[in-house]
Amino acid sequence: MPVRQFPDPRSAGPEGVLAVGGDLHPQTLQLAYRQGIFPWPAPGYPLLWFCPPERGVLDFAALHVPRSLVYARRHTTLRFTLDRAFNRVIDACSSTPRPAQDGTWITPQILSAYIRLHRLGVAHSVEAWNDDLLVGGLYGVDVDGVFAAESMFYREPNASKLALLHLVDHLKSRGLDWIDIQVMTPHLARLGATTISRDAFLARLQATRARGLKLF
Numbered sequence: 596m597p598v599r600q601f602p603d604p605r606s607a608g609p610e611g612v613l614a615v616g617g618d619l620h621p622q623t624l625q626l627a628y629r630q631g632i633f634p635w636p637a638p639g640y641p642l643l644w645f646c647p648p649e650r651g652v653l654d655f656a657a658l659h660v661p662r663s664l665v666y667a668r669r670h671t672t673l674r675f676t677l678d679r680a681f682n683r684v685i686d687a688c689s690s691t692p693r694p695a696q697d698g699t700w701i702t703p704q705i706l707s708a709y710i711r712l713h714r715l716g717v718a719h720s721v722e723a724w725n726d727d728l729l730v731g732g733l734y735g736v737d738v739d740g741v742f743a744a745e746s747m748f749y750r751e752p753n754a755s756k757l758a759l760l761h762l763v764d765h766l767k768s769r770g771l772d773w774i775d776i777q778v779m780t781p782h783l784a785r786l787g788a789t790t791i792s793r794d795a796f797l798a799r800l801q802a803t804r805a806r807g808l809k810l811f
Contacts, residue, residue, distance in 0.1 A: 604646035611647035619708035659787035688746035740808030
């Protein structure tokens with residue numbers, strides 16, 4: 596199957612749009628992530644590919660865990676797992692309402708594409724369980740030892756935040772010291788995430804890929 600070739604990500608427009616159209620084949624997606632590019636479908640448009648001028652990142656050294664979350668983590672009865680229910684996590688993320696968003700960018704095509712990436716060992720999930728009930732989680736993509744967080748959801752207070760902390764601990768144990776969060780959100784800003792320039796992000800991306808970390 597033909598693989599989409601992308602322009603230099605530094606040529607993206609002021610809104611971050613780099614390319615229009617193409618497919619969601621696993622090789623296309625991996626090629627995109629290797630260059631700091633990600634798909635973001637928009638209603639009424641062909642598939643859009645982005646590399647924003649400012650990139651959200653979470654440096655583990657700058658992670659801020661509020662006292663209330665420290666307390667919640669210490670006393671939680673939730674159980675956390677990796678890659679136990681990827682399909683259920685991404686489906687829950689797709690159906691979770693988002694402030695100021697009409698609908699979801701996680702279309703049926705995105706669902707199918709990332710489930711396929713998961714089966715190939717490229718996309719991964721973190722799950723938060725209350726007994727056997729899935730109450731929170733997140734998923735993302737690992738390409739060449741760089742982790743890009745995609746979306747998260749919760750059904751109980753703090754479940755997604757605690758799942759994120761579980762992921763951070765796991766990735767730190769594998770030698771990683773930051774994750775790509777793509778677009779900044781108020782929730783992640785409160786946890787210490789920040790934005791860096793596209794050029795700084797692309798340099799960090801390539802430097803981390805060169806380390807050859809095995810994250811999962």
